[in-house]
Amino acid sequence: MNEILGMDNDGIWSEDMLWAVAMSDLAVFLLDSQGQMLHSNDAARVLAMRLHPDDVRPDPAQLLDYIPEQGWQIAMRDGRWIGEVPTRQTGLVLEVKAFAGGDRGLCRRFVVMTDISVRSAREGELRRRHDELQSTYDRLASAQEQLLQSEKMASIGQLAAGVAHEINNPIGYVHSNLGTLQEYVGALLALLDGYHTALQSDDPAASRPLLRRLRDRLDVDFIVGDVPKLLEESREGIERVTKIVQDLKEFSHVERDEPMRSSDLRKGLESTLNIVWNDLKYKAKVEKHYDEVPLVECHLSEINQVFMNLLINAGQAIAERGLITLAMGTEGDEVWVSVGDDGVGIPEDVQARIFDPFYTTKPIGHGTGLGLAIAYRIVAKHHGRIDVTSRPGAGSTFRVVLPIAQPALSRPRAK
Ligand SMILES: Nc1ncnc2c1ncn2[C@@H]1O[C@H](COP(=O)(O)OP(=O)(O)O)[C@@H](O)[C@H]1O
Ligand SMILES: [Mg+2]
Known part of the structure; x- marks a missing residue:
């Protein structure tokens, strides 16, 4: 130690500092102002032996x-540079802190x-676990998305028979x-x-009784009426089919990756x-109490799925004949829609x-227990809420509340 104090030490390292360095179990290197090494401690020598075992x-x-030139530049500018460097020994990672600073007109570097x-390996392990978790989460999210989609498709499948009937009926009478x-x-x-033949003859007036008989026989008066x-009936039938097909198309539309749009909940x-x-x-009369409501920023096809799940549940809650009450209104900056039944x-x-x-109380084939879970998820995604009031024997009312505008943060920024 003394040798370095006495030697070319630029006079910047005092004896007690050197003593502290010697005692340290961190590898410490003292440098002169040019970056030449003046002194290193035992821990530094041990480290050198680990890195150069031969x-x-x-x-x-x-x-x-191991200190890059840029590291020293940063240390000169900011006082210190800290970096993690892999070494030529696999698995051996060093944290390097280079310090540089002026003191009494001299440049100190160490x-x-x-x-x-160990820490680095642990961090690597943590990072790997984190990545694994992230990818599991991503898979789960996409599975959930698929579940949502397949429940929707299953509901459509369940409805297909009904819809087919609904379409078949008008097609039948149009046909x-x-x-x-x-x-x-x-x-x-x-x-x-007959008229043409009569007109072609020499005496058309003579054909009058014949034509009258023909007209009676063909029942033309009835036909004209x-x-x-x-x-008119056929036109209505075709319009009804067109409407159902349009609604189905809208319903099955996937707008997951599209931005939410201002939508008409009443139309939905x-x-x-x-x-x-x-x-x-065949089961229910429907009563509607709609207030005028503003357009609501949403994925309408998803909100339609919520409505569908609630409507189907309401129908299933009614045993023989009952009443379904639909209502909507505005409260502050929210719109609410309710689906009520007088069922079980x-x-x-x-x-x-x-x-x-x-969770389902329905027999296999009638319920999956996913309808309300999915409704809940969709509504939560829209920053809304869904709740229920119910009395056994008297019926239930589900209420969906949605903000008219989505919170600014959830909206993608305009480009
Ligand atoms: N309108 C309702 N009236 C009575 N019970 C209902 C109503 N809506 C939902 N439920 C209850 O909630 C359960 C879960 O509903 P849901 O998630 O739609 O699954 P599913 O209809 O497939 O059973 C139903 O099984 C039923 O017990
Ligand atoms: Mg259901």
Whole structure:
């Protein structure tokens, strides 16, 4: 120690400092103002031997090569540079702290090195676990998304029979009307033919009784009265089919990656009711109490799925015949929509569980227990809420409350 004090030490390291350095179990290197090593402690020598096991007396100064030029530049500017450096020994990672600073007109530099292999390995392990968790989370999120989508598709499947019936019915009478119209056209053409023949003859007036008889036989008066009715009915039938197909299209539309849009909840509720109508119409009368509501920023097809799940549940809660009450209104900066039924109701101790995934009181094939869980999730994603009031024997009312505008943070920034 003294040798360095007495030697070319630039006079910047006092004896007690050197003593502290010698005692340290961190590898410490003292440098002159040019960056030449003046002194290193035992810990530095041990570290050098670990890094150069083949050298009999490895020079600790070699370790200073691990400090990049840029490191020293930063140390000169900010007083210190800290870096983690992998070494030529696999698995051995060093934390290097290089200090530089002026003191009484002299430049002091020193370096401290710590073996952080264990910490670094632990951090690597943590990072790996974190990545694993993240990827599990991503997979779970995408599975949930798929579940949401498949529940929607399953509901559509369940509804398909009803919808098919709903479409078949108008198609049926449009088809039969077309048959009748075809007969009518045949009769009218026959009559036209009669008129034509009469006009071609030398004495058309003589054909009058014949034409009158033909007209009676073809029942033309009835046809003339019936045709507009048939046409009108057929047009209504086609319009009903078009509407159902449109609603189905809207319903099955996936807008997951699209931004939320200002949407008409009333239209959504009506078109969803249209789709499930076949399941409900034999059981329930529907009463509507709609207030004017503003457009709501949402993924409408997802909100429609919420409405559908609530409507189907309401229908299933009614045993024979009942009433479904739909209502909506505005409260402050929120819009609420409620679906009520006068069906079986939900016991109080069960009410807390109905939003749990897979909770169902229905027989296999009738319930998956996912409808309300998915409704809950969709509504939460829209920063809204869904709750229920119910009395066993009297019925239940589910209320969905949605903010008119989504909170600014959740909205993607305008480009
Ligand atoms: N309108 C309602 N009336 C009575 N019970 C209901 C109603 N809606 C939901 N429930 C109860 O909540 C449970 C969970 O509903 P849901 O998540 O839609 O699953 P599922 O309808 O497939 O059973 C139902 O099984 C039923 O017990
Ligand atoms: Mg359900």
